[in-house]
Amino acid sequence: MSTTFDRLRAMLIKDYPSTPESLTSATLLETLGIDSLGLAELLFNVEDEFGITLPTEPVPLATVGDVVGYIDALVAAKDQALTHDAVALNIGTAPSRVS
């Protein structure tokens, strides 16, 4: 199963001058030509790729690893919220109705 890093790396290779070998968690975004404006575009595409909605507040992200951590935190928060909703609605925990 692809990790968050693998999926993000695939996105970066497609859109920015880079190779799989050159990208690590420590790679600085600015070395890929991603400035604050470029980050807005990257995060827009991240939303599509990972099915998440980013908060509007700016977050300091300097490296590929920072972005991976940010995505993982948001995905975890989303999963937790979904689980919470499911429990609250009793979805998936109620006994099946037997006819």
Place this chain on the structure above:
Amino acid sequence: MRRVAVTGIGVVSPLGNNSTEVFGNACAGRSGIHRLDAPYSHRLIAPLAATSSFDATQHFDAAKLRMLDRVSQFALVAASDALADSRIVFSDVDLGRAGVFVGTGMAGTQSNDDGYKTLYGDQSDRIKPFTVLLGMHNAPAGWMGIEHGFRGPNLTYSTACSSSAVAIGEAWLRVASNSIDMALAGGCEAPLSFGSLKAWEALHTLASVDEKDPTASCKPFSKNRSGMVLGEGAAMLVLEGWDAAVARGATIHGEIIGYGLSTDAGHITRPSIDGQAAAMRAALQSAALTPPDIDAINAHGTGTQANDSIETAAIKTVFGEHARRLPISATKAIHGHLLGAAGALECVLSLLAMQHQVALPTLHLKSPDPECDLDYVANVARDNVAVRTMLSSSFAFGGTNAVLVLRAAS
């Protein structure tokens, strides 16, 4: 005021992407107009366009391309070509006194169209982050300044069909008055989005398809003219002080010697004899010339019923009997109407015509109109014409009329 030389020319146009190609096609009357083969063509009443042969991936990497609407792509390529043509050495230039002056009527209309489609058509809120930057009118000029490090005035003019004539004229004023040393000046337009084409169609100014020959659908000054055909592209000039150009041994393509402006202040679309005549007179006055000093005109000549008869009357008003001795060229017949880039492309064609002593033809003029009874150089180019001084006219919706006065290089 000092003399101003044109030392660089760059073009992306339906007639080609360099001066030689553009001028060759214009002389031969090879039309850049054709049936538009687009996914939405069946929804257009007259699917016609003058497209430029242009592969953006040959000029920009993927990351840069995502920041550039087609209109900025055209502008950047034309600007780079103009600077290369000028052979100017950047280390000799005070970039703080180098300006950018760009005309565009519709700017990044394709990007705006894409955004509207997402929002209203697809019912999605996923508008791309760069939509504003792609669509804004000063994006082409901004990118040109960034690309070449020009830190002087960076100005965008949007006066519809006269935008780039205004841009060149305003740049000329600043170079002539010594407020800057050099300028990149011209225009760019990429108006062939579905939304733009439908909007123009709704105005009833576009030509109907000539079924026998779609490339001949735009017929300026002909009795059977039915309107204009939209075109895309860019044309940029390098302007610099004459003495500086001579001192560095530059090849001088010609000289801008005057610029006249007027406003119809009458109707938002209907042209005016008085307004057009006033701009021509202002241009002559600016160049300290009288009507007999002009050898030829590149007309606005859109191929609409309204413009061509009024422009003819305006020329007669200004030039009197001399009007009948003037070769008048309407090159939109083959490159289409590039709207905000039209004046710049026609300025380029005029400079090349003077260089080669040619009167460019007005194509598809087969049906004489009593209201258009001047010498339009019908259908065939005229060689060995003594053309040293020309007007290039651009008249616009909104009423801004701009006329440039050009002189062959001495």
